[in-house]
Amino acid sequence: xxxVTQPDIHITVSEGASLELRCNYSYGATPYLFWYxxxxxxxxxxxLKYFSGDTLVQGIKGFEAEFKRSQSSFNLRxxxxxxxxxxxxxxxVDTKLSNFGNxxxxxxxxxxxxxxx
Amino acid sequence: DSGVTQTPKHLITATGQRVTLRCSPRSxxxxxxxxxxxxxxxxxxxxxxxxGEERAKGNILERFSAQQFPxxxxxxxxxxxxxxxxxxxxxxxxxxxxxxxEKLFFGSGTxxxxx
Numbered sequence: 001x002x003x004v005t006q007p008d009i010h011i012t013v014s015e016g017a018s019l020e021l022r023c024n025y026s027y028g029a030t031p032y033l034f035w036y037x038x039x040x041x042x043x044x045x046x047x048l049k050y051f052s053g054d055t056l057v058q059g060i061k062g063f064e065a066e067f068k069r070s071q072s073s074f075n076l077r078x079x080x081x082x083x084x085x086x087x088x089x090x091x092x093v094d095t096k097l098s099n100f101g102n103x104x105x106x107x108x109x110x111x112x113x114x115x116x117x
Numbered sequence: 118d119s120g121v122t123q124t125p126k127h128l129i130t131a132t133g134q135r136v137t138l139r140c141s142p143r144s145x146x147x148x149x150x151x152x153x154x155x156x157x158x159x160x161x162x163x164x165x166x167x168x169g170e171e172r173a174k175g176n177i178l179e180r181f182s183a184q185q186f187p188x189x190x191x192x193x194x195x196x197x198x199x200x201x202x203x204x205x206x207x208x209x210x211x212x213x214x215x216x217x218x219e220k221l222f223f224g225s226g227t228x229x230x231x232x
Contacts, residue, residue, distance in 0.1 A: 034218040043119055043207060043223035090160065094218045104150075104175065105218050107160035 002027040004093050006108035014116050015083050021076040021111050023091030032094035033074040034105070035065055039087045047089075050074060061085070086115045120144065121210050121224035129230045135196040138227045142189055142210030148172070149191040150211075150221070151183055155204035166191055198231045205229075 003026045013019055025031055032051050036044040048059025055067040065076045074091060091108040120143035130136055142149050151163040153176075162175035166185035177183075180198075185191045195202060205226045212220065 032218065041225060043121070043209075043225045045119075045223075046219055046221075049219050092218060104162045104165070104173065105160075105221065106162075109159035 002031075002093055002106050004091050004106055004108035006089075006091055006111050008111045009109070010112045010114065012114040012116060013081055016080050019076075019078045019081045019085070019113070021089050021091075021113070023074045023076065023108060024072050025074065025091070025093045026072065027093055033065075033067060034092045034094065035059065035063070035074075035076050036090045036092060036107075037061075037087050038090065038110075044090065047076070081113075081115055083115045083117070086113055088112050119222040119224065121146075121208055121222050123206075123208050123224035123227050125227060126225070127228045127230075129232065130198060131232055132198055132200060134198050134231075135194065136198065136229065138193040138195070138206050138208075138229070140191045140193070140208030140210075140224060142191070142208075143222055146210035146212050146222070147189065148211045148213060149185055149189070150209040151177075151191070151193050152207040152209065153204045154207060154226070155201075158204075160207075163193070195229070200231050203229055203231045 005024045034049045035047040038044050047063050048057050050057050050067045058064050063078050067074050088110045090110045092105040122141040124139045148167045150165045154160045163177040164183050165173040169185050180196050183193045205228050207226045209221045209223045
């Protein structure tokens, strides 16, 4: 069965420092992969996605992620974090839901990012 | 603002009670998904409706049910509530029945607290 693992529950980084959030997936076929961000009191917002092609994808807010098939990973990175990046980050894989062709998102458990001055 | 509206934002109730959560999808979206976010289970897909019909079920308990009305808004009914049902319940909508994650728009959720 498909699954997504985010091994880091909580990460703290200093403002201006670089960031990498880890994500590993388990899925039999070529996955569609996503990173979402959830700010306090808000719903999930899509940061970036990977479907195929270039394994380094760019997203909004200066984030990028790299798909590594050999490692079954899709880690999120940002060269320099801002205090406004403090939020919960979710990695997700899009999988077949039924023979109707529907799909559902399977989410990781999330990584909470804290930014210190 | 995603365009998906969920009400109420917060709900406090007691064990054994029944509550109804409401979701209005984005204008033009036909598909509604319900997700539960809890500390121990993370984000779990519950159920999907498309144009009034149930399309797929996920990890939804028998005590929970949902429906989508002709005006496309959806309600999630939670009954015989238990402490463990305390969670953030998200609704998401999309235009199509089959969707890829980029086409999914999430509401800001209903925080349910069962005391």
